[in-house]
Amino acid sequence: MGIIHTLLLSCKKAVALLDQSTVVPLSPIERLQLRVHMGICKGCGAYKHQSELIDHLLENRSRAEAFDTKALEERINLRLPG
Amino acid sequence: MSKKTGSSNTPTLSRSESDISSWVDKYTQDLLRYTKARVKDLSVAEDLVQITFVAAWEGRERYAGQSSIRTWLFSILKNKLADHYRKAYRDPVLHRTEELEIERFADNGGWLPEHRPTEWSMDALQEAELLEEHLAHCLQGLPPHWRAAIEMKYLRNVDAKEICQELGISVTNYWQQIHRAKLKLRDCITNQLQKRNH
Numbered sequence: 614m615g616i617i618h619t620l621l622l623s624c625k626k627a628v629a630l631l632d633q634s635t636v637v638p639l640s641p642i643e644r645l646q647l648r649v650h651m652g653i654c655k656g657c658g659a660y661k662h663q664s665e666l667i668d669h670l671l672e673n674r675s676r677a678e679a680f681d682t683k684a685l686e687e688r689i690n691l692r693l694p695g
Numbered sequence: 696m697s698k699k700t701g702s703s704n705t706p707t708l709s710r711s712e713s714d715i716s717s718w719v720d721k722y723t724q725d726l727l728r729y730t731k732a733r734v735k736d737l738s739v740a741e742d743l744v745q746i747t748f749v750a751a752w753e754g755r756e757r758y759a760g761q762s763s764i765r766t767w768l769f770s771i772l773k774n775k776l777a778d779h780y781r782k783a784y785r786d787p788v789l790h791r792t793e794e795l796e797i798e799r800f801a802d803n804g805g806w807l808p809e810h811r812p813t814e815w816s817m818d819a820l821q822e823a824e825l826l827e828e829h830l831a832h833c834l835q836g837l838p839p840h841w842r843a844a845i846e847m848k849y850l851r852n853v854d855a856k857e858i859c860q861e862l863g864i865s866v867t868n869y870w871q872q873i874h875r876a877k878l879k880l881r882d883c884i885t886n887q888l889q890k891r892n893h
Contacts, residue, residue, distance in 0.1 A: 623804020632874035636848070636855045637866055659812035663881050670823075670830050671849045674732050682723045685741050689719050689748045 622650040627657045631664060714764075715752050722768055723748075729769070733776060733846055735835055743779060747772045773851050777861065780843035780850070784862050799878065812881070815888055825891075826884065833883035841876040848873060 622630070627650045630643055639647065651657060726747060730740040750771050751758070758767050799810040806812070817825075834842060847858045859869050 623800070624806050625800040625804040628878070629871075629874050632877050633870045636870040636873060656806050656811040656813070659814045660881065663812060663815065663884075664877055666826070667830065667877060667880055667884070670827055671845070674827065674830075680724065680727050680731065680737075682727055685727065685744065686719050686723050688741075689723070689745050690716055692745065692749050693715055693719070693752050 620646055620649050622646045624650075624654060624657055627651070627654065628660050628664075631657070631661055635668065715748070715755065718751070718764060718768065719748055722765060725765070726768060726772055730772065730776065732831065733850075734779065735839075735842075739779070743772065743775050747775050750775070777847065777850055780847050781861050784840045784843040784847075786839070796875065797882075799882075810882075812885075815885070816892075817888065829884045829887040830880070832887065833880050836883060837876055837879060841872055841879070844869060844872040845876045 627647060630639060630647050633639065634647075651661065723744060726744045727740055730743050731737060734740050734743070747768060751768055754771075758764070762770075799807060801807055837845070844862065847862065848855075855866055855869060859866050862869065864872075
């Protein structure tokens with residue numbers, strides 16, 4: 614019973630650990646708990662995929678509409694000598 | 696800083712002068728696009744681009760030509776953005792706008808049925824553009840200090856400890872904010888995708 618309780622992780626804790634691991638390394642026991650949980654939980658599996666996809670999108674954000682920068686360029690040039 | 700008294704028009708200086716206005720022509724669009732994807736208001740983005748050029752002008756003697764001008768301008772811009780997030784993060788007024796968090800989990804820590812994630816029914820690679828659009832929309836809906844925390848994570852190559860020092864919070868506090876922001880972004884994108892399908 615003791616071991617089972619050490620290994621069992623709630624979904625709430627599991628997804629928190631998933632995101633935590635992108636900021637700081639997990640302890641060996643946390644990594645084991647997470648691996649056991651992820652092996653059996655579909656919902657948290659979907660969360661993991663989506664969280665990783667969001668990470669990827671955040672890292673590679675390039676799209677933003679084109680802007681008319683004429684006025685801004687003039688304003689900047691006024692602030693610069695020459 | 697070298698002092699060049701009496702030579703108000705040295706060749707090096709006048710070349711920098713013409714360079715900087717050609718930089719404005721060349722890079723304003725890129726810098727603004729990058730910034731607007733990362734802050735809420737266009738006017739704030741414009742101000743950040745402007746102070747980037749001013750800082751570049753003031754620090755032009757430190758630009759030694761070892762990186763490209765574009766890279767150099769972007770590194771200045773990223774520092775200005777970090778300043779901006781730090782301020783946004785610490786602004787007590789913005790902190791008070793924190794919303795009530797919705798409960799996604801039952802008492803035993805399991806997902807509530809309506810919040811249990813299911814795979815997005817899409818080819819994420821093919822629909823990357825759509826997802827980027829949804830993400831851009833959903834980022835605007837984050838409480839400002841959560842957004843600041845999450846933006847800091849992707850801005851520069853600095854580790855969590857350094858970011859936490861800059862924001863004045865513990866590492867635990869920091870990853871918890873990242874996690875809350877992620878939960879909310881995931882919910883929001885899921886809703887956007889569902890809206891499209893109905």
